[in-house]
């Protein structure tokens with residue numbers, strides 16, 4: 001049998017012991033499609049990823065799924081089974097491993113283990129499906145046999161209120177790094193990660209297009225915290241780096257980037273805008289009520305110009321460059337079906 005030096009092995013191949021032939025053979029590993037030796041990621045096709053579900057049961061009923069749907073959400077049970085159940089299984093293994101590590105530290109120090117939440121960050125463009133992914137994961141993780149307490153927060157609550165954005169001439173940069181009160185977000189994440197019994201988180205409303213005055217979300221020591229937002233993988237400006245200040249991205253145990261081609265994401269943005277024109281924009285308190293009476297063509301042109309002026313440039317300049325920091329990248333195609341999953345090796 002030819003022997004292989006370690007550096008000769010393609011990471012897409014695995015060494016296996018062949019019982020019949022009583023020999024070690026090199027076999028293509030079906031679960032790893034990897035041609036680039038230096039890539040930090042293992043790359044899975046949809047089918048390969050779906051096989052990694054193992055025996056994780058589907059606990060979400062069609063009825064429960066319906067209640068999770070937002071706007072024109074058409075998420076299918078097949079997507080949940082093939083993509084989100086394997087992800088739920090992976091997260092379960094990771095959370096258990098981290099909890100065991102906390103227990104080991106506590107045993108070493110002869111103390112009881114501190115209650116520290118496992119923090120999952122979900123990043124990606126506006127309209128790529130971050131909040132849908134976050135709500136689905138919250139439901140699936142809450143259904144684990146240990147019934148963990150899973151909370152979800154969104155970083156848009158940390159946008160500066162419109163009043164401040166207007167003063168600073170930043171209304172056309174909503175969602176850009178400078179439109180967030182990052183210090184407040186970091187303080188909040190630090191308090192949550194430290195296991196503070198009760199943390200108040202500000203809230204944003206897409207209806208009034210602003211921070212909701214005098215209303216906060218109260219978070220009570222979750223076992224798992226999901227943080228969803230455009231900026232969760234961002235690392236701050238040079239000044240904060242020089243002063244060694246913590247970044248938003250410092251607080252995550254696991255990060256997911258929801259990815260798709262910009263043209264497809266823009267299409268989802270346009271679709272969502274058209275749905276809102278028929279629903280939320282008709283509400284008298286809607287910031288966009290002036291758009292309710294637009295014709296379909298006018299609404300499409302308006303949404304396209306918002307995309308071209310704000311969300312598209314933000315994706316290219318500030319969000320896409322953070323993609324390779326994520327531990328997991330879900331790449332979606334048309335119709336929101338995940339086509340490829342990339343998992344960081346370390």
Ligand SMILES: Nc1ncnc2c1ncn2[C@@H]1O[C@H](COP(=O)(O)OP(=O)(O)O)[C@@H](O)[C@H]1O
Nearest residue numbers: 072073074075126127128129130131132272336
């Ligand atoms: N997995 C999915 N299947 C079907 N539709 C989806 C899925 N994810 C998102 N959508 C739809 O795409 C649009 C954008 O999703 P949303 O979760 O609101 O994005 P984000 O939070 O990134 O802005 C919404 O209209 C939503 O209903």
Ligand SMILES: CC(C)(COP(=O)(O)O)[C@@H](O)C(=O)NCCC(=O)O
Nearest residue numbers: 125126127156174175230306310311
């Ligand atoms: C408030 C947001 C930055 C948040 O993004 P999301 O949570 O929808 O991904 C975004 O929805 C937004 O308002 N962007 C500014 C341009 C626009 O009106 O779409």
